[in-house]
Amino acid sequence: xxxxxxxxxxxxxxxxxxxxxxxxxxxxxxxxxxxxxxxxxxxxxxxxxxxxxxxxxxxxxxxxxxxxxxxxxxxxxxxxxxxxxxxxxxxxxxxxxxxxxxxxxxxxxxxxxxxxxxxxxxxxxxxxxxxxxxxxxxxxxxxxxxxxxxxxxxxxxxxxxxxxxxxxxxxxxxxxxxxxxxxxxxxxxxxxxxxxxxxxxxxxxxxxxxxxxxxxxxxxxxxxxxxxxxxxxxxxxxxxxxxxxxxxxxxxxxxxxxxxxxxxxxxxxxxxxxxxxxxxxxxxxxxxxxxxxxxxxxxxxxxxxxxxxxxxxxxxxxxxxxxxxxxxxxxxxxxxxxxxxxxxxxxxxxxxxxxxxxxxxxxxxxxxxxxxxxxxxxxxxxxxxxxxxxxxxxxxxxxxxxxxxxxxxxxxxxxxxxxxxxxxxxxxxxxxxxxxxxxxxxxxxxxxxxxxxxxxxxxxxxxxxxxxxxxxxxxxxxxxxxxxxxxxxxx
Numbered sequence: 095x096x097x098x099x100x101x102x103x104x105x106x107x108x109x110x111x112x113x114x115x116x117x118x119x120x121x122x123x124x125x126x127x128x129x130x131x132x133x134x135x136x137x138x139x140x141x142x143x144x145x146x147x148x149x150x151x152x153x154x155x156x157x158x159x160x161x162x163x164x165x166x167x168x169x170x171x172x173x174x175x176x177x178x179x180x181x182x183x184x185x186x187x188x189x190x191x192x193x194x195x196x197x198x199x200x201x202x203x204x205x206x207x208x209x210x211x212x213x214x215x216x217x218x219x220x221x222x223x224x225x226x227x228x229x230x231x232x233x234x235x236x237x238x239x240x241x242x243x244x245x246x247x248x249x250x251x252x253x254x255x256x257x258x259x260x261x262x263x264x265x266x267x268x269x270x271x272x273x274x275x276x277x278x279x280x281x282x283x284x285x286x287x288x289x290x291x292x293x294x295x296x297x298x299x300x301x302x303x304x305x306x307x308x309x310x311x312x313x314x315x316x317x318x319x320x321x322x323x324x325x326x327x328x329x330x331x332x333x334x335x336x337x338x339x340x341x342x343x344x345x346x347x348x349x350x351x352x353x354x355x356x357x358x359x360x361x362x363x364x365x366x367x368x369x370x371x372x373x374x375x376x377x378x379x380x381x382x383x384x385x386x387x388x389x390x391x392x393x394x395x396x397x398x399x400x401x402x403x404x405x406x407x408x409x410x411x412x413x414x415x416x417x418x419x420x421x422x423x424x425x426x427x428x429x430x431x432x433x434x435x436x437x438x439x440x441x442x443x444x445x446x447x448x449x450x451x452x453x454x455x456x457x458x459x460x461x462x463x464x465x466x467x468x469x470x471x472x473x474x475x476x477x478x479x480x481x482x483x484x485x486x487x488x489x490x491x492x493x494x495x496x497x498x499x500x501x502x503x504x505x506x507x508x509x510x511x512x513x514x515x516x517x518x519x520x521x522x523x524x525x526x527x528x529x530x531x532x533x534x535x536x537x538x539x540x541x542x543x544x545x546x547x548x549x550x551x552x553x554x555x556x557x558x559x560x561x562x563x564x565x566x567x568x569x570x571x572x573x574x575x576x577x578x579x580x581x582x583x584x585x
Contacts, residue, residue, distance in 0.1 A: 143330025159323025166327020167363025169532025178352030485549030
């Protein structure tokens with residue numbers, strides 16, 4: 095891979111001036127290299143994904159299912175590289191919405207935007223619901239119930255909404271602190287559990303090759319239990335494109351954003367592999383028992399490291415998951431704002447309103463919070479709510495990533511190349527082909543088996559809702575739907 099970035103700095107316009115994007119700058123550019131990386135890393139949040147999904151993987155595939163994680167990391171890294179090519183050419187809030195609108199047409203872009211909104215909303219719900227079930231309730235020693243989980247999720251969503259509206263610098267500081275704490279906690283857990291297993295006999299290395307309570311018939315077959323464990327990586331290693339969604343708040347985004355996405359995937363993949371190894375070994379001889387737990391990762395930490403240290407780690411995990419949800423809601427608020435300022439949504443004038451450059455878009459953020467609140471209240475008494483949400487939150491990004499990679503392939507011939515673009519040189523086509531192969535396998539895993547029928551129904555429901563919203567926009571704002579502001583500096 096090569097990275098031909100000859101311009102050391104992108105010249106930034108004065109605040110409020112036309113930046114060559116067709117828009118007046120409404121946000122302050124305050125995100126540097128680390129902040130952009132932190133946004134992508136925090137959205138991925140391996141603690142969030144692994145705490146939320148590991149229990150499902152134990153049931154469906156057993157501890158050995160963790161070995162799909164490195165495969166998912168490689169595949170996701172290839173997809174992130176393709177996204178980096180697009181993010182460098184069109185560094186605007188709205189990421190895939192902007193890319194499809196400008197490279198094909200605004201109608202296709204609208205649907206990319208809607209699917210992105212649905213994906214981020216569902217992932218936000220899964221993250222905040224998971225915060226209650228697998229981290230907060232175990233930390234406080236409370237008995238979990240679906241009703242209590244739903245109420246807690248609504249409260250968390252409300253707090254995140256207020257923080258985003260109030261101050262971008264404050265939420266950036268919270269996220270930076272959370273990312274630092276998460277990295278330290280993950281390294282500490284890897285070392286601590288590894289020592290407990292290796293020197294104090296609190297685990298078994300043989301678990302890494304155990305199928306546990308999972309069915310063993312055709313285990314390694316096409317779409318068998320082993321392949322189903324891909325949920326672990328497919329749910330967790332998503333959202334790194336949030337760095338692209340905050341491009342208009344990033345310094346030198348053409349260079350910073352692509353690297354931030356790739357580095358976040360790579361760091362998450364490596365740490366996640368090591369963490370899954372020690373957690374798998376830490377199951378010890380209680381694989382069957384812990385597979386039935388609502389929070390098996392928290393249980394392994396308690397068993398191997400003791401009650402006191404377990405509580406401390408869970409506190410850090412709660413902060414990391416909260417920050418993950420904070421970044422996700424921020425990303426969705428920027429997407430809603432980007433579509434609204436182009437007149438692509440009902441009540442566009444209100445949804446595009448930004449009270450001040452250091453805060454979030456007011457009504458766009460409220461919408462980004464309100465939709466998950468409504469959805470979670472519909473799951474008020476469902477004990478399988480988290481599993482169902484996880485399924486939808488896995489299928490939606492797979493569909494969106496596949497469509498975006500195909501978008502790049504189909505429009506590559508019309509894209510102009512500039513000296514400061516992020517490029518892959520001779521590795522471009524091998525990376526693109528590899529990304530396509532990974533996404534094909536991922537879609538097969540989550541489209542063909544009956545296990546994901548509920549998730550597929552949710553996706554179809556979201557598409558149906560999108561059709562209603564699109565019809566309203568088409569009838570009331572057709573002229574705006576057919577036009578896009580020119581961007582002089584990027585295409």
